[in-house]
Amino acid sequence: SGPKPLAGKRVLVTSGPTHEPIDPVRYIANRSSGKQGHAIAAAAAAAGAQVTLISGPVTIPDPAGVDTVHVESARDMLAATEAALPADIAIFAAAVADWRIAGAAGQKMKKDGKGPPSLALVENPDILATIAAREIDRPSLVVGFAAETQNVVDYARAKLAKKGCDLIVANDVGGTGVMGGDANTVHLVSTDSVETWPTLPKSEVATRLVAHFADLLAHKG
Ligand code: C5P
Numbered sequence: 001s002g003p004k005p006l007a008g009k010r011v012l013v014t015s016g017p018t019h020e021p022i023d024p025v026r027y028i029a030n031r032s033s034g035k036q037g038h039a040i041a042a043a044a045a046a047a048g049a050q051v052t053l054i055s056g057p058v059t060i061p062d063p064a065g066v067d068t069v070h071v072e073s074a075r076d077m078l079a080a081t082e083a084a085l086p087a088d089i090a091i092f093a094a095a096v097a098d099w100r101i102a103g104a105a106g107q108k109m110k111k112d113g114k115g116p117p118s119l120a121l122v123e124n125p126d127i128l129a130t131i132a133a134r135e136i137d138r139p140s141l142v143v144g145f146a147a148e149t150q151n152v153v154d155y156a157r158a159k160l161a162k163k164g165c166d167l168i169v170a171n172d173v174g175g176t177g178v179m180g181g182d183a184n185t186v187h188l189v190s191t192d193s194v195e196t197w198p199t200l201p202k203s204e205v206a207t208r209l210v211a212h213f214a215d216l217l218a219h220k221g
Contacts, residue, residue: 004048005214011049012087012139013041014094014127016056018074022119023105027072030095034058036145036184037093039206041066044089047210052084056094074100074124081127089213090139092128092165095147100124132164141217143167146189149174156189166190167216169209188212 015037019027034055041053042063051066054077062068069084071077074096081090099121109117132142142165146156149172156170170187184205188195197208 002046005211005218006044006089007048009049009088009214009217010086011041011044011051012054012081012084012090013037013044013051014054014056014077014081014092014096015041016058017095018056018077018097018124019072020074020097020100020124021072021104022101023107023109025108028097028099028101029057030097032056032058032095034060035182036202036205037091038063039202040091040093040209041068043203043206043210044091044213046207047214049089052087054080054084054094056096073097074127078125078127078130081131085131085134085139086137087139089141089143089217090131091143091209091213092131093145093169094127096127097124126163128165129163140220141166141213143169143213146170147173153187153189153194156187160189160191 016034017030017032019029021027038060041051045051045065053066053068055068055070057072069080071080077094102120102122128144144163144165146159146168148155152170152172156168160168168189170189171184182202183199184202185199186197186205
C-alpha cells in the first residue's frame, strides 16, 4: 500500500505512439514503447488516484488498477482524452504523430506501374496544447513531455510557452536507447526552474514524478 497522496484525485495519462493510416493495411508510426507513460499511470494508481490511461498501439500490458482506453490515431487520442475530462492532473507522455496522411485511401493501394504514390501530409491536432487551452475544465496541472536530441532544456522552455502547460518533463533521446529502453534521464522544466534528475529506471522516474505532481497539486490548493 504506502502513502496515498492522490486519493480522491483524477489523473489522465496519454502514452505510446499513434498510428496514422495510409490505407487499411499500412500506417505511419514511431518508436515509442509506452513504457514511461504506462509506468506513470501505474504509479498514479498506486498513489491512490482514479486513473484513465489513453494508450496508442503498444505491446506492453494495461497497468493494473487503471482504466485503459485503446486508440490508434492522433485524432482518436484527442477525442478519448476530451472524453476522459475532467481531471486534476493531465500528463501527456504519448509520442503523437505530428502529421497524418491527407485523405487516407479507403482500399489497399496497389502498384499500378506508374511508380510510387506521393503521400501528402496534414498536421494532426496538438492534444496537449488543446487541453491546456481549455477554459472551463482545464486540469489544474498540465504536464507535457519533450523528447529531444540536443539543446534539451532550451527547447523545453520554448515548448512550455508554446503549449501552455505547467511543466515539461524533458529527456534526451539522442542515441542512448531511451526510446524502448528501461532507463530515463529527465529534466523538470517550469517557467522559473530546472531540475535535473539522475538516470533512473522508468518505474522509479514514474514514482518520483507522481510524488512531485502530487506536491505541486497540493500547493496549488
Ligand atoms: O511538439 P512535441 O511533439 O515535441 O511536444 C511533445 C509533447 O506534446 C508531449 O507531451 C506530447 O504528448 C504532446 N503532443 C500532443 N499532441 C501532438 C503532439 C505532441 O499531445 N499532436
